[in-house]
Amino acid sequence: MKSVSNATLLSAALFLTACDAPPSDGSQASAEPATDTMRMAALRDAAIASGFVRAEALAIPVDPARRDAGRLIFASTKMSLNQSISCRDCHLNEFGSTDGLPNAVGAGAVGHGAARMANSEGPILPRNVLPFWGRGSKGFTTFFWDGKVSVEDGKVVSQFGDRAPSGDPMVVAAHLPSVELREMIADTPTVRDTLVTEDVDAARTVQDELARRFADDAEIGPRLAAAYRLPAGKLAFGHVADALAAFIRDEFRIRPTRLEAFVFDRGQISRTELAGGLLFYGRGRCSFCHSGPYFSDFDFHAVAFPQAGFGKNGFGIDEGRYNVTLDPADRFRFRTPPLYNLSSTGPYSHSGSVVRVEDAIIAHFDPLRLIDTKDMSIRERADLYSRLGPASREPLPSALTDAEVRSIAAFLRMLDFKGPS
Ligand code: HEC
Ligand code: HEC
Structure with a gap:
């Protein structure tokens, strides 16, 4: 741009x-x-x-079946390792796809908006939630406040290094929240011991588990499989992130x-x-x-x-x-x-x-x-x-x-x- x-x-x-x-x-x-x-x-x-x-x-047109599967995934707490929080808990329609709070409150909190803040169980994240308007539409290539996902010389630059899971920065961005410590992963000693945040292999372990959950889900599994024309057993986290990206790209288009x-x-x-x-x-x-x-x-x-x-x-x-x-x-x-x-x-x-x-x-x-x-x-x-x-x-x-x-x-x-x- x-x-x-x-x-x-x-x-x-x-x-x-x-x-x-x-x-x-x-x-x-x-x-x-x-x-x-x-x-x-x-x-x-x-x-x-x-x-x-x-x-x-x-606008970039999306496949309606993928978008609809993405909509269900977006609202599902299965996206967080301890099943406590969904994307929608911080990206709410009543606040223009944000949470109405100065700093987001991560895994462990309950409720929305001010109620979520009042509940001190959840960790307060260091950044303000970003809205989704136009994300993933034509020319929208740089994601997050610090641009930790961007496109340079036609290649996606992110913490995945050479192993970017997609050539589409919106899909790469959709990979990150589920493995962000405290955002969707509760910060417990077990998690600390077994998973090092921002490590690509640790992220894979978590996301393989999440993909299996969605594949096994009675409502989401069959839809996701049909949308990607695959047997449920072949679904990977890449399909989950791709469906999420299709949902965000369409639902929040300008x-x-x-x-x-x-x-x-x-x-x-x-x-x-x-x-x-x-x-x-x-x-x-x-x-x-x-x-x-x-x-x-x-x-x-x-x-x-x-x-x-x-x-x-x-x-x-x-x-x-x-x-x-x-x-x-x-x-x-x-x-x-x-x-x-x-x-x-x-x-x-x-x-x-x-x-x-x-x-x-x-x-x-x-x-x-x-x-x-x-x-x-x-x-x-x-x-x-x-x-x-x-x-x-x-x-x-x-x-x-x-x-x-x-x-x-x-x-x-x-x-x-x-x-x-
Ligand atoms: C605990 C609250 C929380 C949850 C849950 C959450 N997010 Fe976010 N989201 C944030 C915050 C905070 C930011 C800004 C972070 C930053 O830029 O450092 C953000 C930013 C983003 C962005 C970047 C937007 C832009 O303008 O670049 C995308 C995409 C996104 N979130 C997608 C998701 C998806 C998909 C999920 C579910 C898998 C999700 N988020 C779950 C709090 C949350
Ligand atoms: C030098 C570049 C630059 C110029 C010039 C500039 N802005 Fe900004 N603007 C930014 C940056 C960068 C931020 C975010 C800074 C941060 O969050 O720390 C920002 C933030 C904002 C925000 C807050 C948006 C949000 O979602 O949080 C608004 C509103 C805004 N600018 C409007 C304006 C207006 C109106 C003008 C002209 C009077 C202006 N800006 C001039 C770079 C600029």
């Missing part, structure tokens, strides 16, 4: 800077339909130049949005949304990183969001992409998140530290406004200082006013659509 040249973006940005003076009538936030045809045309051009396309251009209607079908846009859109592609610099059809460049950047929770690297620290590449230049970088359906996928950022979309935007240019530094420990402050450096070298926006932030948030709500419920 890096096909849009920076020169194109830059020339669009320069043009938009000229456009984003306040509307001539001086009005601020307004739900009234915009009428300024020149500014509307500029926004349409900028969206297209940045890679925005119709939803239908992104649907037409109000932005699509505006850009391609002359649909209405309010004055506030128009102002926000022009800022998004112009002076706000958002589209430097949130570009392409998913509003992500699928690259890694540092934004000094407040850090919440224990952190992937412990002591409230998450070094992001560095965990995958071990390149010091990648410390505190995260995959630019796609921006569809933000209204239902909060809280935001890799550690879920921010509740409002407006604050997520403010974190890009004024992070200290969101952080009470006095209450921080010395270690937390030290971490913050080390993250401000990399962020200061990113092409982030300079100060935006609160009204501008609100208009950008209104523009982003044009990317909400109704998915499965």
Whole structure:
């Protein structure tokens, strides 16, 4: 998705800077339909130049039988070694395929949403649950906050090394949660002794067992076998992951949005949304990183969001992409998140530290406004200082006013659509 040249973006940005003076009538936030045809045309051009396309251009058709088997697997607790948790326990429709919590609560907890958090039995995971919109559709090739599954030179790069179980990054990504310690595998001494997490052979042992369970399941087994035209005895975990991938790819595909209607079908846009859109592609610099059809460049950047929770690297620290590449230049970088359906996928950022979309935007240019530094420990402050450096070298926006932030948030709500419920 890096096909849009920076020169194109830059020339669009320069043009938009000229456009984003306040509307001539001086009005601020307004739900009234915009009428300024020149500014509307500029926004349409900028969206297209940045890679925005119709939803239908992104969809990859799936085999319905495989998808339907995947739907059952997705909701089944047989996916976890101790049969306690399913994919659906963290990826819920009522929260836009996330869990509504800052940090996910793994194997051992019960209930959903806040109830799941209140139950202290489950381990709190270091990262915010990612939603599924567009995952596995055309050009969506980089998975997880730190990009631990990606495609380079046409080859899937992941912790499987040369033994990637598939050439399809969505299928490889679907292999990982079931062997992630604490996410779907309860952290018990027995598990610690017999399985070393992230070891490919240990993962195989677990997944062979899971595949056998699904093959033996009275409802899922026959469907999976029919979908892959195999006797149940020949089903392997690869089929389970492939069915899961087909389900996610189809169920959470991007649907037409109000932005699509505006850009391609002359649909209405309010004055506030128009102002926000022009800022998004112009002076706000958002589209430097949130570009392409998913509003992500699928690259890694540092934004000094407040850090919440224990952190992937412990002591409230998450070094992001560095965990995958071990390149010091990648410390505190995260995959630019796609921006569809933000209204239902909060809280935001890799550690879920921010509740409002407006604050997520403010974190890009004024992070200290969101952080009470006095209450921080010395270690937390030290971490913050080390993250401000990399962020200061990113092409982030300079100060935006609160009204501008609100208009950008209104523009982003044009990317909400109704998915499965
Ligand atoms: C305990 C909660 C939990 C469960 C259960 C869970 N997930 Fe997730 N999922 C997460 C979290 C947290 C992330 C973000 C992790 C990260 O990026 O480091 C995530 C991210 C993902 C992603 C990456 C999305 C993206 O934008 O790149 C995929 C795909 C995914 N999960 C699929 C699944 C599947 C399939 C299952 C069941 C086999 C599952 N998950 C079960 C919490 C969970
Ligand atoms: C330099 C690249 C870059 C620019 C420019 C940028 N972003 Fe981001 N944005 C990111 C990254 C990276 C994250 C995730 C950081 C993290 O979680 O630590 C992010 C997170 C977000 C989030 C939270 C999404 C979620 O699901 O958690 C929103 C909303 C957002 N950006 C909107 C914007 C807007 C609006 C602008 C313009 C004012 C903007 N961004 C400019 C890279 C960028």
